[in-house]
Amino acid sequence: MTDLTLTYDLEAVRADFPILSEKHHDDVPLIYLDNAASSQKPLKVIEAIDTYYRTYNANVHRGVHKLSEQATKAYEDARIKIRRFINAGSKREIIFTRGTTEGINLVAQTWGRVNLGVGDVVLSTVMEHHSNIVPWQILAAEKGFTIKYIPILEDGTLDMGAYAALLRDNSVKLVVVVHVSNVLGTVNPVAEMIQQAHAAGALALVDGAQSIPHMPVDVKALDVDFFAFSGHKMIGPTGIGILYGKREHLEAMPPWMGGGDMIETVRLEGSTWNELPYKFEAGTPIIAGAIGLGYAVDYLSELGMDKIHAHEQTITAYALERLSEVPGLKLYGPDAAQKGAVAAFSFEGIHPHDLAQILDSGGIAVRAGHHCAMPLHTHLGIPATTRASFYLYNTTQEVDALIEGLYKSKKTFAL
Ligand SMILES: Cc1ncc(COP(=O)(O)O)c(C=O)c1O
Structure with a gap:
């Protein structure tokens, strides 16, 4: 059973962030999964x-x-x-x-x-x-x-x-x-x-x-x-x-x-x-x-930092589970219990930059590259990763859209 003391009205929170109701590339809804790079701003701050x-x-x-x-x-x-x-x-x-x-x-x-x-x-x-x-x-x-x-x-x-x-x-x-x-x-x-x-x-x-x-x-x-x-x-x-x-x-x-x-x-x-x-x-x-x-x-x-944290843990655990089911995808880092709201991965046969571009055309903003952590990527033996990162306004439906986008990318590259 969900602990109601650790939840908030997600729709109301999303409505506080004007950019989330903007269309991306003029026609698709924006799915913003680049929060580790920078977060969106609520109207109150603006x-x-x-x-x-x-x-x-x-x-x-x-x-x-x-x-x-x-x-x-x-x-x-x-x-x-x-x-x-x-x-x-x-x-x-x-x-x-x-x-x-x-x-x-x-x-x-x-x-x-x-x-x-x-x-x-x-x-x-x-x-x-x-x-x-x-x-x-x-x-x-x-x-x-x-x-x-x-x-x-x-x-x-x-x-x-x-x-x-x-x-x-x-x-x-x-x-x-x-x-x-x-x-x-x-x-x-x-x-x-x-x-x-x-x-x-x-x-x-x-x-x-x-x-x-x-x-x-x-x-x-x-x-x-x-x-x-x-x-x-x-x-x-x-x-x-x-x-x-x-x-x-x-x-x-x-x-x-x-x-x-x-x-x-x-x-x-x-x-x-x-x-x-x-x-x-x-x-x-x-x-x-x-x-x-x-x-x-x-x-x-x-909103409460404990609630924000709980929400993000739910989203991250869900994202890790769904990502781990995608064939050819390799996740980096510990499991959800020891992890913040970040999922960095490589996808067999598709360069992270190409993948980020394809996802972007579908309205999904993720980050690709070394994320200013070159020594870590050297340690992992790869030049770059694709990174989806979540925040207080993200939804499980957005994670589903990311997974769908990954399958579409696979088709684009006919893998
Ligand atoms: C872990 C970590 N440290 C430091 C920074 C640098 O932050 P800023 O560019 O805002 O100074 C970042 C930004 O991505 C970060 O993720």
């Missing part, structure tokens, strides 16, 4: 941005006029909403960034630049998105530390035995790990990993780009040192994201970008820095984006 520009557009923190006060309040209210959403201890721990990528680069260029050097190790994993590999590589080339990678087991989960062994080397200073893989869908045991990292004297940074839109996240309970995510994957606008950092770390870190708002005083001989979080928010911030993200968080909270 209208919040529109209202800001129409009625109280002004710069924040500087003006003494009413519009600026109104904009500042909305911008800071968004920060408070996000603090609550992830259960951070203080709004000073919530830094607005452009997204996950910028958040990770900020930590690399501030905490990393001060704390990492020759003889140190940053521990990462083979399943990371490029945004949690390349910033560390850039810094390692300059600072001379080593990056080591936790291997993946056959079932697409991390080799936790290897992790424990790698931690035994006392030179690990930082563990950087993706919460949910954007290809395999693997939900990594980050709470346990953070605990082990701390026991070994290392800090932990979690890439939350694919977890925070889909499941409840409590940074205090995780005891995570840094947690980065993007607004556009959680029904918010593009160009806005969050870096959460424990206050003690953020206080000790030097600023990254210099400019307006991040200073306390500027003299020609030198400058002093503003208090948190402004020390890390140089220049005019992404005001409309932050306000929009605040409304996105309202929407997700009202």
Whole structure:
């Protein structure tokens, strides 16, 4: 029997997202299964941005006029909403960034630049998105530390035995790990990993780009040192994201970008820095984006992250079952119980890009390629996969349409 406390009115939710009633290629309904790349936006978010520009557009923190006060309040209210959403201890721990990528680069260029050097190790994993590999590589080339990678087991989960062994080397200073893989869908045991990292004297940074839109996240309970995510994957606008950092770390870190708002005083001989979080928010911030993200968080909270998670688990389990019945299709990653709302696969005889194009002609938007996880694809021994990824508004009928589209593609290629 369905647990009614874990369901919501799917039709009503879909009606909140205007794009879902648009026709694709002018005549077919849009079936949007590319949510891991970016999510659609509800009217509430679109209208919040529109209202800001129409009625109280002004710069924040500087003006003494009413519009600026109104904009500042909305911008800071968004920060408070996000603090609550992830259960951070203080709004000073919530830094607005452009997204996950910028958040990770900020930590690399501030905490990393001060704390990492020759003889140190940053521990990462083979399943990371490029945004949690390349910033560390850039810094390692300059600072001379080593990056080591936790291997993946056959079932697409991390080799936790290897992790424990790698931690035994006392030179690990930082563990950087993706919460949910954007290809395999693997939900990594980050709470346990953070605990082990701390026991070994290392800090932990979690890439939350694919977890925070889909499941409840409590940074205090995780005891995570840094947690980065993007607004556009959680029904918010593009160009806005969050870096959460424990206050003690953020206080000790030097600023990254210099400019307006991040200073306390500027003299020609030198400058002093503003208090948190402004020390890390140089220049005019992404005001409309932050306000929009605040409304996105309202929407997700009202619906309930536990319900969203339950809905997605149902859809994903259904999709995995149906996909596994398609001849010639190979799925990657663990089974539904250990997986986020992502199904990446290869289809015998059809290149992922061709497959994505054929599906698109039928109104089905999926993604094909390496999904910014080239080392993972190298590990899997394939250059690319096709990826269907689900969100709070997807339906089992849309999964059926995907399966039908796969059979049609097979016929097109006369396989
Ligand atoms: C796991 C993961 N990390 C990081 C990113 C980067 O996010 P953004 O491009 O919004 O900075 C993505 C985006 O696809 C992702 O899936």
